[in-house]
Amino acid sequence: MSLPVIDLVAGARPNFMKLAPVARALTDAGQLRFRIVHTGQHYDEAMAEVFFRELGIPKPDVNLEVGSGSHGAQTARIIERYEAHLLSNRPDATVVFGDVNSTAACALAAAKLLVPVAHVEAGLRSFDRTMPEEINRIVTDALADLLLVSEPSGVTNLRHEGIPESKIRLVGNVMIDTLMGQLEKARERGAARKLGLEGRRYGLVTMHRPSNVDDPAILGRMLVLLRELSGDLPLVFPVHPRTRQAALKAGLGELVAAGQAGLICVDPLPYLDLLSLAQGAALVLTDSGGLQEETSILRVPCLTMRENTERPITVEQGTSRLVGNDATIIRTAFHEALTGKWGHGAGIPLWDGKAAGRIAMELSSWLIRN
């Protein structure tokens, strides 16, 4: 009997860290065959290929090469190209990850062709529809047949939305599988030493959300604040392409340029370098979803530069605090973190490095039952 075939779909940077352990667990379990579909939403070596290499993800079976564009154009291109792939290579199911445009677009293409959809990281809600990711989460979960959830809030949210209990599985956080699997290698990488920070305290910054970078006034305020804070603590700032472009367009290029004294601006970093910096940092300032989770497990204070989070467990039981983009609040929190006035967090249930194994098991029993 031939094994069921599933598509594992990834498109943008945070997807790759989620897909890697699931692909490995499926290979180990040997009950399903999978194909890796890369939509090409992210395409730069530093935003995509390096993650495949470092995380040992097999080369994509298919690359849809959709590239960048407005939300409508990019989403439409993904739907069109993934639909064509489905029509000629129909899988038994499609598995999508996270909340990027590729996630919602491929779920939609599959659901229209009655290909069952599983969503890894289902149920998270920021309740803020100004975030493009929130729209992607709602659309994907409405279409998914199997909802694999990383934290209990996700289960509550899905129940409130009327998703039948039979579709929901709390499996834990697969990003943490990758973190735990790579931590030793990340430590050995010594990314801080390479930046001349050996033996020194430093902070790590990432910032790319539209709410922080798309409005030149807000972006300017944030970059000036980072420069100010870097007078007290050197800050390593890998600059996302969206942020760099927005800064250049707003005439703020010098604030994201290399060669500043305390604010060490670098290109986007490979996973191992980022993890290496995060685990050794005195604090992290970020608007990333993934880093809120990673710092919680690493027990590093995380100042989350957002008004809300779809990952409330990182605030309740982790090390994240929502500081928005108000300079006074960020300044106060920064000094509290620096002087040790910050919670260490507690362990988070099911963020144990074994989520991918549970996902592989759920996928197998779901497909073999159906």
Ligand code: UD1
């Ligand atoms: C996307 C995700 C976001 C995720 C982020 C991680 C959506 C809606 N957003 O945001 O949830 O946190 O990825 O990085 O899917 N660009 C490059 N090279 C690349 C890719 C993009 O230069 O390889 C530039 C392009 O100019 C592009 C811009 O970055 O227009 C934004 O890329 P896009 O994929 O639209 O969204 P992100 O901001 O990366």
